[in-house]
Amino acid sequence: MSSDRALIEVRNLTVDYVGEHSVARAVNGIDFDIREGEAFGLAGESGCGKSTVAFALARLTRLPGLVSGGQVRLHGEDVLKFDKARLKAYRWNEVSFVFQSAMNALNPVIPVSEQIMDVIETHEPQLGKDGARKRAVELFELVGIPPKRLDDFPHQFSGGMRQRICIAIALALQPKLIIMDEPTTALDVVVQRDIIEQIVELKNRLGFSVLFITHDLGLMIEFCDRIGVMYSGELVEVAPAEAILTDPQHPYTRALGNSFPPLTGPRVRLEGIAGTPPDIRDLPQGCRFSPRCPHAMEVCRTDAPELRFYPEHRSQAACHLLN
Amino acid sequence: MIFLARRLAFYFAAFFLAITFNFLIPRLMPGDPSDRIIASFQGRLNESQVAAIRQSYGLEGSLWEQYLTYVGSVFRLDFGISTVQFPEPTASLLFYGATWTLVLVGLAIALAFTIGSIMGIHAAWNRGGFFDSFFTPINVMMNAFTPAIVALVLFYAFSLQLRWFPLGRAHDPNLMAAFNFQFIGSVLYHATLPVLSIFLVSFGGWHLGMRNVMINLLNDDFVILARAKGLSDNRVKYRYVARNAILPQITSLALSVGYMLGGALVTEQVFNYPGLGKFTFTAIGSRDYSFIQGQLLLLTTAVLVANLLSDIANVILDPRLRKG
Numbered sequence: 001m002s003s004d005r006a007l008i009e010v011r012n013l014t015v016d017y018v019g020e021h022s023v024a025r026a027v028n029g030i031d032f033d034i035r036e037g038e039a040f041g042l043a044g045e046s047g048c049g050k051s052t053v054a055f056a057l058a059r060l061t062r063l064p065g066l067v068s069g070g071q072v073r074l075h076g077e078d079v080l081k082f083d084k085a086r087l088k089a090y091r092w093n094e095v096s097f098v099f100q101s102a103m104n105a106l107n108p109v110i111p112v113s114e115q116i117m118d119v120i121e122t123h124e125p126q127l128g129k130d131g132a133r134k135r136a137v138e139l140f141e142l143v144g145i146p147p148k149r150l151d152d153f154p155h156q157f158s159g160g161m162r163q164r165i166c167i168a169i170a171l172a173l174q175p176k177l178i179i180m181d182e183p184t185t186a187l188d189v190v191v192q193r194d195i196i197e198q199i200v201e202l203k204n205r206l207g208f209s210v211l212f213i214t215h216d217l218g219l220m221i222e223f224c225d226r227i228g229v230m231y232s233g234e235l236v237e238v239a240p241a242e243a244i245l246t247d248p249q250h251p252y253t254r255a256l257g258n259s260f261p262p263l264t265g266p267r268v269r270l271e272g273i274a275g276t277p278p279d280i281r282d283l284p285q286g287c288r289f290s291p292r293c294p295h296a297m298e299v300c301r302t303d304a305p306e307l308r309f310y311p312e313h314r315s316q317a318a319c320h321l322l323n
Numbered sequence: 324m325i326f327l328a329r330r331l332a333f334y335f336a337a338f339f340l341a342i343t344f345n346f347l348i349p350r351l352m353p354g355d356p357s358d359r360i361i362a363s364f365q366g367r368l369n370e371s372q373v374a375a376i377r378q379s380y381g382l383e384g385s386l387w388e389q390y391l392t393y394v395g396s397v398f399r400l401d402f403g404i405s406t407v408q409f410p411e412p413t414a415s416l417l418f419y420g421a422t423w424t425l426v427l428v429g430l431a432i433a434l435a436f437t438i439g440s441i442m443g444i445h446a447a448w449n450r451g452g453f454f455d456s457f458f459t460p461i462n463v464m465m466n467a468f469t470p471a472i473v474a475l476v477l478f479y480a481f482s483l484q485l486r487w488f489p490l491g492r493a494h495d496p497n498l499m500a501a502f503n504f505q506f507i508g509s510v511l512y513h514a515t516l517p518v519l520s521i522f523l524v525s526f527g528g529w530h531l532g533m534r535n536v537m538i539n540l541l542n543d544d545f546v547i548l549a550r551a552k553g554l555s556d557n558r559v560k561y562r563y564v565a566r567n568a569i570l571p572q573i574t575s576l577a578l579s580v581g582y583m584l585g586g587a588l589v590t591e592q593v594f595n596y597p598g599l600g601k602f603t604f605t606a607i608g609s610r611d612y613s614f615i616q617g618q619l620l621l622l623t624t625a626v627l628v629a630n631l632l633s634d635i636a637n638v639i640l641d642p643r644l645r646k647g
Contacts, residue, residue, distance in 0.1 A: 091552065093553075097548060108641075109570070109643075110566065111642075118562075119552040122558075
């Protein structure tokens with residue numbers, strides 16, 4: 001499905017959280033592309049900076065967060081330099097968002113119809129109220145919810161339906177990119193599968209790109225074309241999904257893959273990853289993963305490895321073991 | 324609807340409990356109003372005269388019989404005869420005073436709630452900005468004063484010294500009560516300082532309450548989503564954040580009514596305003612039991628009604644409370 005043309009190019013993106021007396025670098029100069037029609041996954045433990053990247057892409061970073069460097073280019077245009085008017089057009093027309101918690105992503109006290117229609121009326125005022133409502137009906141049909149429920153309130157829907165509504169809202173203006181920040185984490189496994197299949201189907205039909213964020217590597221490998229694995233604010237590996245599954249290069253990617261049970265096959269004892277991610281205000285010398293890495297060498301504790309392309313593995317990885 | 328019916332049943336039970344306590348408490352205390360009158364005659368009354376006095380206070384028969392008589396008279400709005408303004412019925416004094424107290428408290432609550440909440444919305448939206456850093460501490464400090472202090476200062480400065488505002492009364496005594504511009508103007512003029520003193524000590528609470536709830540909501544996913552949708556700032560601020568933040572404020576509003584009424588009683592005394600407070604102080608001074616009892620019942624009822632109204636408002640504003 002995906003072409004080779006880049007939709008979004010992230011270059012040296014750096015995001016800090018600014019405290020009164022300290023600065024914590026949550027994202028440390030990362031580079032990746034999201035191609036047209038591609039599902040790109042960002043995986044990693046809680047606190048590795050994956051959501052921070054997503055927020056920076058959508059220009060949603062707010063104090064104490066601060067994008068302190070780098071570029072996010074949309075077809076060559078730097079998103080981080082957009083003025084107010086351009087930003088308004090960028091939001092939702094070009095990039096939309098689906099959040100983790102379907103429970104909290106909708107305003108509980110106004111009807112769902114209003115929450116779909118307001119974004120249409122804001123960006124396409126020429127449609128008018130009737131046009132916006134017609135679009136809302138189509139969107140409900142698209143995600144498989146009876147349009148007669150359009151005027152219900154969020155609490156009247158189940159968790160899965162609410163997430164479908166969020167997807168319908170995300171599709172309202174047919175954006176080029178939908179950022180999905182743990183879209184299925186709050187749902188049970190069966191509903192998860194339905195939702196993912198629906199997203200795949202819609203993506204194939206409508207041709208948008210997806211930035212998919214989760215810590216569930218198994219789910220991500222099934223759904224994404226390419227995957228970036230983040231650790232402590234840096235990308236440690238970027239590779240096609242099947243390469244991440246069959247031939248992971250970075251020890252962290254391997255460890256993350258071993259932390260989830262396979263959906264089929266015999267029961268195996270899960271290994272997990274010993275230790276916890278470092279405090280980003282007090283990082284270890286050299287490779288950030290070295291204190292938890294079972295294969296760490298002398299050089300790992302002194303020099304930080306760089307992300308390099310290894311064509312034989314079709315993978316970009318940042319690890320001294322590969323040299 | 325089930326929710327409201329349940330609340331209504333609860334308030335009715337609470338009202339009955341209030342009546343019962345209002346009946347019992349004076350009777351559990353040593354001495355009753357008739358003792359005082361009878362004692363003042365220093366033994367010069369015969370038995371039938373004593374009985375007549377006791378009967379007029381509803382102190383005849385068993386406790387149960389007295390209770391039934393009392394409940395009956397409450398529902399007939401018969402609170403007895405005032406001893407201070409003899410022979411005026413207590414009920415008409417109560418309702419006269421309550422009307423003016425309602426004017427004061429109604430205006431003060433409406434102003435404090437509206438202005439305080441709007442300031443809170445603004446402070447939360449630009450938190451840490453100039454407006455927030457300047458007004459939030461000042462408004463919280465204002466909230467720490469008692470109505471009596473503020474009322475005395477305002478009365479001294481604007482009524483006694485500058486003579487901008489009247490020294491008492493609820494309206495110009497030469498005007499007849501009527502629904503016209505002149506009379507309402509006079510009422511507002513007389514109410515300005517009392518309302519201002521209640522307002523000044525209470526709007527900071529609404530400011531702080533609204534600000535805190537808003538700030539918590541600002542990090543909720545649905546607010547971030549609203550911003551990501553590129554909606555206008557005002558739409559996100561009012562339709563998404565403030566619309567949710569107002570719900571707990573309305574519950575607090577009902578809870579504050581009792582406190583506001585208490586503040587009004589003192590304020591009326593300072594401004595010589597003919598509300599419930601002024602009558603109550605006189606009644607306490609001259610042991611006008613029927614008035615004090617009636618006034619207590621009225622305040623209790625006011626708090627219950629305020630709570631009922633806030634429940635209704637919450638059902639209207641919060642779809643999650645509506646069954647169906």
